[in-house]
Amino acid sequence: MARYIVRRLLMTIPTLLGVSLVVFMFVHLIPGDPARAMTRENTSPEAIQMIRERMGLNKPLWEQYIIYMLGNDTAAKLEYHWGQLTGHPIPMPEVTSSFRGVLRGDLGNSLVTGHSITGEFRVRFPATFELAVAGMLFAMLIGIPAGIIAAVKRSTILDTASMFVALIGVSMPIYWLGLMGIMLFAVVLHLVPTGGRLDFDVELRLLTQLYILDSLITGNLQALGDALRHLILPAVVIGTVPMGIIARMTRSSMLEALNQDYVRTARSKGLRERAVILRHTLKNALLPIITIIGLEIAYLFSGAVLTESIFAWPGVGRWLFQSILYRDYTVIQGATLAIAVIFVFANLIVDLSYAVVDPRIRYR
Known part of the structure; x- marks a missing residue:
C-alpha cells in the first residue's frame, strides 16, 4: 500500500508541471496585451513599453515561465550562474519586483486591484469549496440510489422514471436551470434568497470561512438556518448535471455486476436480496462510480463560474468571471492554475481510494 501511495504521489509531480506549463502558455498566447489593459486609451506607446519591460513581457516565453515558477530573484541568480558556466559572464541582473514564484506559493498580483492573488484566492476558495461539496453531496445522495433502483428494477416504471430524471439532469443548461430556480423558488414562492451566502442582518463569527461549519462550531442556529437557505438552491443547480451522470453510471455498473457469477x-x-445488492453487487460496482465522481469534481469547479455569477456567490468562480470581463490576465492565470492543482489532487485522492475499495490494485 505504501509503495502504491508513493508511486501515485511521484506521478503527480510531472502532471503538476505540465498543468502549469499549459495554463501559462494558454494565457500568454490568447489575444491581448496585459500592459495595454492596465493603461488608458490615450497612454503613449513609450509608457506601454516601459510597463511591458517592468512586467517582463518583453522577454522570451520560456524565460517568463521560469520567472513565473521560480520568482524574480531565483531566475536572476540562475541567469547569472548560467552565464558563468557558459563562459559569457553577465552582471547580476537587477530584481525590480518581489515576486517569489508559484513554487513558493506566490501567484502574483492583480493587474486591476494590485492585491495578492494568493490572498484573494484564500478568501474566496472556502465559498466555492462549500458550494462544490454541497453540490456533490446532492449529486451522490440522489444519483447513486437512483442508479441502484434503476438497475435492480430493470425494465420497470422505476427504471424508466429514474433514467428520465437522470437524462433531464444531464441535458439541462446550468444557466437556464439557475435562472428558472430563482424565478420559481425565490421570486414567486419566496422560499429561498436570490443570492449571496448570508443575510446582512445575520451575525456569524468566522473561523474557517465555511459558513455551515462555522455555524455548527459556534452553535449559531440562526446563522446555520440562513446559510442553508442560501446554499440549497445553488447546490442543487450545480449538482444536477453530476447527479444525472452518476445515476446513469451507477445503473450501468450495477447491471454489469448483477450478471456476474458471484451474484x-x-x-x-439464500442470502437476503438487500445483502446481495449492497454487500456483493454495489461493492464490486464502485470503481467506475468513484471514477466518474472524481471527474465530476472538475465539472463542479468549472460550473462554479456560471453558478456563482447567477447567485452572486462570492467564490472563486465569480472572481474568475469578473477577471475575464476586466481582462485581468494575472488573476485568470493564477486562479486557473490553482483550480487545476486542486483537480489534480482530487484525482490523486480518487486513485488512492481505488486501493481501499479493491485491494488487488495495491499490488499492481
Whole structure:
C-alpha cells in the first residue's frame, strides 16, 4: 500500500508541471496585451513599453515561465550562474519586483486591484469549496440510489422514471436551470434568497470561512438556518448535471455486476436480496462510480463560474468571471492554475481510494 501511495504521489509531480506549463502558455498566447489593459486609451506607446519591460513581457516565453515558477530573484541568480558556466559572464541582473514564484506559493498580483492573488484566492476558495461539496453531496445522495433502483428494477416504471430524471439532469443548461430556480423558488414562492451566502442582518463569527461549519462550531442556529437557505438552491443547480451522470453510471455498473457469477452464487445460498445488492453487487460496482465522481469534481469547479455569477456567490468562480470581463490576465492565470492543482489532487485522492475499495490494485 505504501509503495502504491508513493508511486501515485511521484506521478503527480510531472502532471503538476505540465498543468502549469499549459495554463501559462494558454494565457500568454490568447489575444491581448496585459500592459495595454492596465493603461488608458490615450497612454503613449513609450509608457506601454516601459510597463511591458517592468512586467517582463518583453522577454522570451520560456524565460517568463521560469520567472513565473521560480520568482524574480531565483531566475536572476540562475541567469547569472548560467552565464558563468557558459563562459559569457553577465552582471547580476537587477530584481525590480518581489515576486517569489508559484513554487513558493506566490501567484502574483492583480493587474486591476494590485492585491495578492494568493490572498484573494484564500478568501474566496472556502465559498466555492462549500458550494462544490454541497453540490456533490446532492449529486451522490440522489444519483447513486437512483442508479441502484434503476438497475435492480430493470425494465420497470422505476427504471424508466429514474433514467428520465437522470437524462433531464444531464441535458439541462446550468444557466437556464439557475435562472428558472430563482424565478420559481425565490421570486414567486419566496422560499429561498436570490443570492449571496448570508443575510446582512445575520451575525456569524468566522473561523474557517465555511459558513455551515462555522455555524455548527459556534452553535449559531440562526446563522446555520440562513446559510442553508442560501446554499440549497445553488447546490442543487450545480449538482444536477453530476447527479444525472452518476445515476446513469451507477445503473450501468450495477447491471454489469448483477450478471456476474458471484451474484448468482450469493442468491443460490439464500442470502437476503438487500445483502446481495449492497454487500456483493454495489461493492464490486464502485470503481467506475468513484471514477466518474472524481471527474465530476472538475465539472463542479468549472460550473462554479456560471453558478456563482447567477447567485452572486462570492467564490472563486465569480472572481474568475469578473477577471475575464476586466481582462485581468494575472488573476485568470493564477486562479486557473490553482483550480487545476486542486483537480489534480482530487484525482490523486480518487486513485488512492481505488486501493481501499479493491485491494488487488495495491499490488499492481
